[in-house]
Amino acid sequence: MGHSAAVWDSRLALETVKDWNGIDQIVLRNPLGGSARVSLHGGQVISWRNERGEELLFTSSKAIFKPPKAMRGGIPICFPQFGNCDSIEQHGFARNKIWTVDDDPPPLPTNDSQGKAYVDLLLKPSEEDLKVWPHSFEFRLRVSLGMDGNLTLISRIRNVNGKPFSFSFGYHSHLSVSDISEVRIEGLETMDYFDNLSKRERFTEQGDAITFESEIDRVYLGSPNCVAVLDHERKRTYVIKKEGLPDVVVWNPWDKKSKAMSDLGDDEYKQMLCVDGAAIEKPITLKPGEEWTGRMEIAVVPSSFCSEDL
Template sequence: MNHSGAESNQRAAVEVTKDKNGIDQVVLQNTRGASVRVSLHGGQILSWRTDHDEELLFTSSKAIFKPPQAVRGGIPICFPQFGSRGLLEQHGFARNKIWVFDENPPPLHPNDSNGKAYTDLLLKPSEEDLKAWPHSFEFRLRVSLAEDGYLTMISRIRNINCKPFSFSFAYRTYLSISDISEVRIEGLETLDYLDNLCEKQRFTEQGDALTFESEVDRVYLSSSDVIAVFDHEKKRTFTIQKQGLPDAGVWNPWEKKSKSMADFGDEEYKKMLCIDVAAVEKPITLKPGEEWTGRLELTTVPST
């Protein structure tokens, strides 16, 4: 299954392996040696490494890799519900399901294929899913790793029902950071946010940049399409670009909450920051036959 764009250059590669529970994973590697590992469990990215083999995503040392548990870390997909805003289980069911490969994915755009490795995964509802959420859909996820190490996730969700349906959605990105008290976020200034620690009440961000000294669990509304996370100690900036996803969640459980989570180490909150690129406040509604696209692009650049 080698559908990397650079057939002439053998090093942009797509390889299938199995985890210890026998679940397939896809490893994408670009020509410079950066890599991304995606599991069919949840269509979830579990690893994104630089060409110096440095891991950019956080996964808890206590994460559980057995479906139907969701994996604590990487980039889980929240669909068709974000958080507890609805009747389904927390963050919906997509992140707990076993997805399938699309053996014949549509090709990349010719301008887009240089040195890029990619894979397409599909999720269709099971009988059980349709009982919980009675809407037929096809969810196509394309994960690609470009020559410059950019990681892109594109979700296409199509309504193959005879009636409309609505959903909320998020890519929940667990970033690996040096120290939560040394990190700042830019791109959320002056925005309204819903505070999950205050019964989803609405507030307005007053700070120039967001920094952390206690638990944070917020959804910023109608944010710009670029958010930057500065990690001073690592001299690294994550740039998060999004399309079709107006909102941005920010989460760090801090000390007390960390101790109450079975699949999360007591001290691990210091090394992670969760950013959701999401459509939460206004659910997305699809008419029969309609398709929605939501895109996330992650990059890192050295910073001072």
């Protein structure tokens, strides 16, 4: 355990491996044994493990790992569209593109690199993308794994276009849980939400925590920047902190919808919960040359605490 952050060289904590389609994946490691794996297909985090090697993200046993299908699980990046839109595929095209490693990204604040293993990825539109969504952008994504095991995603989207454009965005985070009926979310009490199961009607959250006994598909609006997902059985809590992402999507397909999904096992809905940092209600508009930053950090802590401690 005798690694100090000063001696530990985060660049040595990167390894590139190929998946069975020949697409590169970057593996990040910290000295305590935690790891994260990022695929250049979609810039998607497909694994995040703690120092005991336990997987913290859910991936379906039936996930299809073949472009142009986004993989069911991990953290797909939804851009420039979250949800459905007539002209763009569901959740946008970023999660289906091959990203490149960005060797010379513009600097981020120092606390975003000190003591962290990280990789910087870049996505620019192809000619084909511009036909579907005619806006030039540079999308920089940094995925980092801290000494503390925390996983951080920082997205920077710049308009390199001659005219303004707007987009919606989400980190579609599939968290691994012991049993969905034993899980609760704290931090969204009293929030308004759109209910996608009733034609996006607007409601106000009444409970003092969100618990699960049926399908849920909601967008909580103007939500606090810290939300906790408590897994009672595993006695652990995911603490999600976000910046630049006003909304939180909460999704679980439950049994009927799971059976209809070819890339999700019939009972796998019990082991997963999506809690996404997102910008949906008010799309982000960038003028030429402007840049937007959206960041999300996920920590896992023992559940002996409650959300007042945050």
